Amino acid sequence: MDEYLFLADAMLGKLSRWIRICGFDTCYTDSTMRDSDILVKITKSGRILITRDRELSLRSDHSLLIKSHRSDEQLLEFLRKYPPQPSKFFTRCTVCNGILDPVDPPYCGLTVPKSVAHRGLKVNVCRNCHKIYWNGTHRKSIEIKLRSIMEIISNENH
Structure with a gap:
């Protein structure tokens, strides 16, 4: 593509x-x-x-x-x-358009929410603005919305 x-x-x-x-x-x-x-x-x-x-x-x-x-x-x-x-999907920062890089625990000095650190979740960090993203409930609702839209498009093409 x-x-x-x-x-x-x-x-x-x-x-x-x-x-x-x-x-x-x-x-x-x-x-x-x-x-x-x-x-x-x-x-x-x-x-x-x-x-x-x-x-x-x-x-x-x-x-x-x-x-x-x-x-x-x-x-x-x-x-x-x-x-x-x-x-x-989920490779760009929604705030500044920067590329997101995955970071595994112990997060190399990043300040992550305690609940994220406690669960040892992988996070993604923006190269430009350093905003931190992780897979939480908000991401699941985004994935559902994207799947729904992709299904509409797929059905239109068949």
Whole structure:
């Protein structure tokens, strides 16, 4: 599979976090970035623009216009166009887009919650912002949601 690079505009913050969960390299603009600056950035970086702004999407040769207002439907729209590789799920930081590295106990000086350390869970740490992730109940609900969306797409393709 080709490696796609994305830039989500300020209207799609929640979607950008979900796309990162799926392992896609996804930058995010803030609301102060002008459309002209966004277009320059995607041109220079080779990123594909993800936007809900129809006019902005028409000004770019490489964009995906997201039509839905609902985050679940937005993710479905995105994954229909760019099917993920499940092996890449949970490999990017949802906060800064950095790569996550696995760390086994004793965590090499990381500050992890006592409950995580007590159970000896493997954690993942962002190379950039050092946010720590582990397999808890929140991850299980994310996995269920992703499986459900992937099942919808699979059923559409058959």
